[in-house]
Amino acid sequence: MENILQSRGQQQQKQSFFLVDDHAAVLNGTAMSLKQEFPNADVVTAKTAQEARQKLKTLQPNVVIVDLSLPEKAGETCRTETGISLLREFLETYSDYNFVVQSANVAALVRIKPTIDAHRGGFALVDKGEPIADMIKRVSWAMDGLVYTPPTMRKHLEIKSEWMQVLELAVYEGLNDKAIAKHMNVAERTVRNYWAKLQDVLGVYHEEGKILRIQTELRAREEGLID
Amino acid sequence: MNRTGWKRQLTGVLGFLGGGSSTLILTSMGVVLMVCVARLMGLWEGIELQTLDLFLRYRPLEAPDERITILEITENDLQDLDTYPVPDKTMVELLEKLESYEPRVIGLDIFRDFPVIDPLQTGVNSLEADIALDDIVERSQNAYREFTELLKKSADQDVTDIVVIEKILGTPISAPAGISDDNIGFADALLDKDGFFRRSLLASRSTADPGNHRLSFTIQMAKKYLAAEGIDLGNGLKDPIAMRFGQTELFRITANSGGYHDQDTGNNATLLVNFRHHQSPFQRISLSEFRANEFSEEWVRDRIILIGMTAESTKDYVNSAAVIHTNPSLVQGVEFQAHAISQIINAVLEGRPIIKTWSHYWEYFWIVGSGIAGLSLIHLKRSISTTAVVFIISTSIPLIFAYGLLLAGFWIPAIPAWLSYFINGSGVLLYRIYDYEKYEQSRKIRFDERQRVLESSYNAIHNGPLQTLKSLIRKVSSQQQPVKNNGVYSAVSINGCSVIADLHQIDKELRNIYEFMQREYLQREYSADQSQIYLTPNHVIELNAPFHELLYQVYHNKLQESEDYFQGIKVKISDFCPMNEDYISIAHKEETLRFFEEALCNVEQHALDVTRLEVTCKQEGKQNVIRVSDNGSRTEMIALASGRAESVDVLAERAARVQEIIRQGDGSKQAKRLAKRLRGQFSRRTKFPNGTVCELIWPVKPTAM
Secondary structure (H helix, E strand, O other): OHHHHOOOOOOOOOOEEEEEOOOHHHHHHHHHHHHHHOOOOEEEEEOOHHHHHHHHOOOOOOEEEEOOOEOOOOOOOOEHHHHHHHHHHHHHHOOOOEEEEEEOOHHHHHHHHHHHHHOOOOEEEEEOOOOHHHHHHHHHHHHOOOEEOOHHHHOOOEEOHHHHHHHHHHHHHOOOHHHHHHHHOOOHHHHHHHHHHHHHHHOOOOOOOOOHHHHHHHHHHHHOOOO | OOHHHHHHHHHHHHHHHOOOOHHHHHHHHHHHHHHHHHHHOOOOHHHHHHHHHHHHHOOOOOOOEEEEEEEEEOHHHHHHHOOOOOOHHHHHHHHHHHHHOOOOEEEEOOOOOOOOOOOHHHHHOHHHOOOOHHHHHHHHHHHHHHHHHHHHHHHHOOOOEEEEEEEOOOOOEOOOOOOOHHHEEEOOOOEOOOOOEOEEEOEEEOOOOOOOEEEEHHHHHHHHHHHOOOOOEEEOOOOOOOEEEOOEEEOOOOOOOOOOOOOOOOOOOEEEOOOOOOOOOEEEEEHHHHHOOOOOHHHOOOOEEEEEEOOHHHOOEEEOOOOOOOOOOEEEHHHHHHHHHHHHHHHHHHOOOOOEEOOHHHHHHHHHHHHHHHHHHHHOOOOHHHHHHHHHHHOHHHHHHHHHHHHOOEEOOOHHHHHHHHHHHHHHHHHHHHHHHHHHHHHHHHHHHHHHHHHHHHHHHHHHHHHHHHHHHHHHHHHOOOOOOOOOOOOOEEOOEEHHHHHHHHHHHHHHHHHHHHHHHHHHHHHOOOOEEEEEOOEEEEOOOOHHHHHHHHHHHHHHHOHHHHHOOOEEEEEEOOOOOOOOOHHHHHHHHHHHHHHHHHHHHHEEOOOEEEEEEEEEOOEEEEEEEEOOEEHHHHHHHOOOOOOHHHHHHHHHHHHHHHHHHHHHHHHHHHHHHOOOEEEEEEOOOOOEEEEEEEEOOHHHO
16 A cells, blocks of 8 residues: 555656546546546546445555545446445545545535545545646545645634644744654654645745745644644 | 317316316216215105205294184093084084184184084083983084084175085085085195105195096185285196295295105195294284183284184194104194194284295206305315315305295205215315325425436536536646736736636636535435434534534534624634544434534624634534633623613613523523533633633533443
8 A cells, every 4th residue: 555655756656647527528537637647547447336345355556536526336327425435435445545535516415525634545525527637636645645635624723732732833832744743643644644635725836936835834823724 | 160169169168267286177977976866766765855944943932923813623622622623512602702803714613523422511511411322413413513504604605604524535524504615614634754744735626526526625715815805816827837825936846856755645636835934923812711711802803713622632633844843743633724824814914024945956056056166176276285275164054045945935855965065075184185185295206306407407507518528727837937926917918818718708607506406405305314413504513424524514614604793703623633533312412512612603693802712613522512712701691791871861771681592501501401401510710810712511421431
């Protein structure tokens, strides 16, 4: 499982994606765009929740891209409930995997926000109406273990105490990730995940020419999380 | 026009009557038909007669009749006389004395067809003790002769007429010989099949001599009384067989009139007796009172005097159920005669109603009409319970109507009409109940259908246009690099209009429809489901989901709902982690969610200047914890601690705050009850320096504590 996380330097490595969507058109479109961006990529697809469960057992993809509206079995009607249950199950079972949820109805995800918050891998949401370029960007963020949720989901700056603790230890004590991990008695990777969550809540994303950690601290001050 | 047109019209009318249900129509018309057939067969006769008696017995009281006085020979009188029958001599004395008071007509309701031997005459004078039996007989015959002479004289001379009785049906009993027919009336009465007297026979042919048409004692008495008023007896104008005094026709009751079925009338004129409704409708004088002059002269002058036996031992009683009496079914014969005479003369002179019946057409029209009225309840567009109340109250209407008409002098079928109303009305009620259930069933079917349609349309929109639109937006926006990254795409334009903005607009509109359908679908589907609760009308929570997710939904929903307040709180730390929910029931879950919602509301309502809100919902060791902690100051504390009351306003406000605290206390009480049910603990405590912690802790396993 560790190897998935060695995702930096993706250009050289061979990526693998697992795509779950019941729409053949979407499936093909997404697969094509991914292959354009990542020429060496392996793309496996599934059209139903059952099929997805079955296939993911044997796969170790860099990113799992799922639609929320899915049928349980072939021939059944698509229901958001089915997609949400599947996602919840995946997030709990494969807690280190990177996920991208591609949906026309992202608002439905609010229901499993606690599960998303508890997830330790990368996680990004993309609306099906957003440009392909944005979708590709989110996929690569998720591959980097980053977190992106749409503004509607982070309107209230809801944070967990662990994330707060990371922020406080970094800002007030000037500790680096390794020291924070030791202090909090967690893996360093977990600390990085906490940072990713915190950055998402504060709406700080990777931008050319800016230092993410400094940006995060500035935004946290702006929002009044730290003095 | 033609047969089909006529049929269509009939179907239309019937359809309207039954509110569209032909089954209801046919059943109810069948019921009405059965009621009518049963009546034609005479099955209702007994109950109709009893209803007539009952109605007559419960009429408003009338004044006693001041035209008739009964001179009665009571049991005491017989004991005084020490003999029976009343001796002729006594009768002569009685009649002579009566005549001296000049009554208008005297009726002798006692059979006197042969002399009464007076055994007392022997003992009256001891000197004549040895008088032979022949002599006694002779004396008696003399007395009888004297008696009959008196009767004859009354007919011929200018003194009060005396009418005597005879019996003409069955074994005849003749009146005293030599009296003119004008002064004789028969006393025969017609018994109804149930043994009660209701009718008065006015005229009849005698059994012994069928050619001889005789008048009854009743009619003779009335005739003589009314003759003095210049009103003569004649034949009916409407019904030539009936009798008539002036304008008043004595309504003839036939074998099948009214409720009667095949009653014996001897093919003669009979009258339904409209009993005078009073405890003592007629003035009475007993023989001894009369002899002792213990009566008022005006009780006799110009009145009808009926002389009759009321002594129990003489058994001159008839059965009637229509008069007020201690024993209503026993009426003295002389009183029955008095009622019959009184009815006629009062009808003629006072316009008191004669009891008439409707023609059969009207009777059956009335019964069918009642049935239709009962059926027409179907058109009452009210709830079933209202209809039931209206029906129960309205069932009395046919009876009240029949009673009212009886007071006006019409005897109409009360029970059959009531029955056809009642059965049809109940039929309508049962039909409504049945129909309601059927409606509910079909509503359920239609509802399921609707849900299916909603679901498939929902899926169609979601999988079709929404997806296509999204991919279109994606294609267009991917081709042109967006000018701004913030979701406002303006690169592609046709004649200056942004295509992407329009596409987003379509997407938004389509999504609105989609969300509306989803809401409709969820709401309808969940409303019947016990495992769903509504946070707000549009926000449904499915209780089957993991508990911490449910709690999060409540939290999220609250933040959305009171956005302005919670946006103001800088630091919101929340921790929603899976909890052990093996031992918590759905009902307790729901209650706990409500508690949590209430706790969040309390923060909003009671805490001021909150900068940090910590919400924890997770399992901590062997306990589940729900904790809401803020660092605000309590509004009510500020209010209460703000020193002296300076004005009435401040006092009032303070009182309001106290009220609020009390109300909040209620919330705590509920929370404590919930904690008890979960076998856990609830606490609300203040934090230093500021803030409140509201906490519900319960063990994962009920037995763990």
